[in-house]
Amino acid sequence: MEKMGEKSSRIQDFHKMSFEEKLKIVKEFSNLSDEEVNLLKSMGSLDRKIAETMVENVVGVMPLPFSVAPNFRINGRDYLIPMVIEEASVVAAASNAARFMRDGNGIISIATDSIMIGQIYIYGVKNISFASQIIYENKDEILKLANETDKYLVNIGGGAKDVEVRAIDTRNYGKVLCVHLLVDVKDAMGANTVNTMAEKVAPFIEKLTEGRAILRILSNLADRRIVRTRAIVKKEMLGEEAVELIAMASEIAASDPYRAATHNKGIMNGVIAVALATGQDHRAIEAGAHSYAARTGRYTTLSFWEKDREGNLVGTLEMPLAVGIVGGSIKVHPITKIALKILNISTAKQLAEIMGAVGLAQNFAALRALTTEGIQKGHMRLHAKNIAVMAGASYEEAEKIAEIMVNEKNISFYRAKEILEDIRKKS
Template sequence: MNEMKNSSYSGFYKLSPEERLAEAAEFCGLSEEDKAVISSGNSLDMDKADHMIENVIGRFTLPMAVGLNFTINGKDYLIPMVSEEPSVVAAASNAAKMARENGGFYTSNTGAIMIAQIQLIDIPDPNFAKIKIYENKSKIIEICNEKDPTLVKFGGGMEDLEVRVIDTLQGKMVIVHLKVNTLDAMGANAVNTMAEAVAPFLEEITGGKAYLRILSNLAVHRLARARTVIKKETLGGEEIVDKIVTAYAFAAADPFRAATHNKGIMNGIIPVVLATGNDTRAIESGAHAYASISGKYTSLTTWEKNADGDLVGTIELPMAVGLVGGATKIHPTAQVAVKMLGVKSATELGEIIAAVGLAQNMAAIKALATEGIQRGHMSLHARNLATVAGAKGEVMEEIVKKMVSEKNVRLEYAQELLKEYENRK
């Protein structure tokens, strides 16, 4: 990706889809073949689809868009986003535009450590067994890493372990966590294979029975973080900063609000996860579990006012995404989406996704704290209804404007307005 490229566009929405694709292709260095993959609904052919999941009968296409204006760690990005929800891409782009005025987003990560859990039951002396397992750490690491020499060759593999004794409805259980550096893979297959391989040895040294052997999606050692500072002038004054911080305080305190607040974050995150062929359910479950890790469900972001009166925001959440394996390597459009981002590692991809989540959240709480969420939604809903009614081009714009200004956004009214326009002609 060209470092000098600028992801800030004016009037991008006015371009046709073909013109937008041409702009994105130039920015991201895409070939004619890449462009054809994105624009065709048939890029995923039936044979590939049939090998991705079971009982395939067809393909289901969603719109693919680009998030604009993003500057992350001093580099500009166009963000590929796949979603069915109106207003999400526009909101993320708008928030990124506000953030870029002060340097954009800055990110970090904790590396790519995934956890595999092994459940040991029927152990009469669980605390004694726990210490025994720790004594055998080097042997456990050896057994696990024999299972994936390729991962080890590239600098990954099992690095550490943690043993917990937990109380359950069926008595105490010993839970072993294998901590595995999965590098650029999401890592589910790698860690599950290691858990299976080491289970008999753990049974041998504890006298217990190994039951479940599976990764955890609560990837607390695979966190992505992002931060941003948005000038009070950009937002329209310190009063708006205060309103946003007050809206955040509500989400931080109340799980009923936090659920919707975090859903707004995932509105930005999931479209990028989906576009790059990653596992949306793994990211959702990890995010919401992490939001509850204190024992109370709360916000994944924080919003504060700094000493200058500017808005400062942060996000931290598990981000188990990969660049190798899974749909990322099978789905042609997912491969082009990864190419568009120009990322070199899974952790870099995770950081970008976290920054998009932070932008999306800022856009949502700013709208809620100022004009309310319906205004933007109403305009997009009106556009959808005008399209269903059969309106196009300038006529559509006229109908949308009238419906929004009159706060009468209904399909019947869109049809009525279209009929009126046709009669005038």
């Protein structure tokens, strides 16, 4: 029950209202100023009509910096890497790390075929083993039904390729039968395709097993869609002590889930920045990555660093990456289209290989900073301008304030305010 004077968020047919009507309600509900409303109205590079085709109830856009990381050489080819991220130092760190890894063909990154998993969970099956056998015997019919939903995908060599059956022990409902539909989605992320196929075959599987389909949806643990990446950093560039320290830090992370979580977050800084720039489902990527890191029953690292026989630092990364260059918002968002043009790629496999390479480079940069100067030095140097702006400085003032704070090695909000006051007194 609403209290006297309390505003209600229960708004009938809000989704049917015009953009201006929605914005007016948000303004009144949240006491926004005219200036704040005008900021929401300023859609920048994303046309409002496009935004409204992407999601419901649009009242603005949330811009993030779009950067480019140079120096990357991946599988013998040079790239400029588009990255969208708000965290200071990530783009600079990735660019610098790529410079260390340019020898020969640079970072080597290989992605598997684009196999996604659709899951159909069947409850109430009396004889799990017998039902599993029946499903396998009818595999061809299941695949035929699934592929009827997307003839174009089948014509270009994709589509449902195989069926697997698993039995799941649940706490309160006993054994549940899980049917995996393995689908090659080619250059798409694949969620809509796989979900449609799972829903199509579910009634037939119900008939075969005499059970009830409870769930029909893809899995974001895309462990059939893997990217494997490796790189070498020469000891002459890095120093023997740094090689040893990074290798040790990698082993610690692999052995301790508390450290592994932060180690993997460093990888995802690079991966997700490229994912945002190219219009990927970054939430699915995150879910798949962390699930894969825990696939043995204990959470560990997605990458590993060690010394080779010559004393160089060698790094490897293995993770699932469900990405696409067609479908969804990829061909709708104008900036996403520009990002893909900058990369100049023609397949989703290439995009996955690039993202794996950026993830490994970002991971190296973080480990190098951690084991040498400390993570905060470089990060806070780049963050100094943000702090100055938070203190009320204009862009020009922020540049001066950041330089002073870096030289003083005293980067803080309160110091920024002191310097800003001093600058304005003298002007």
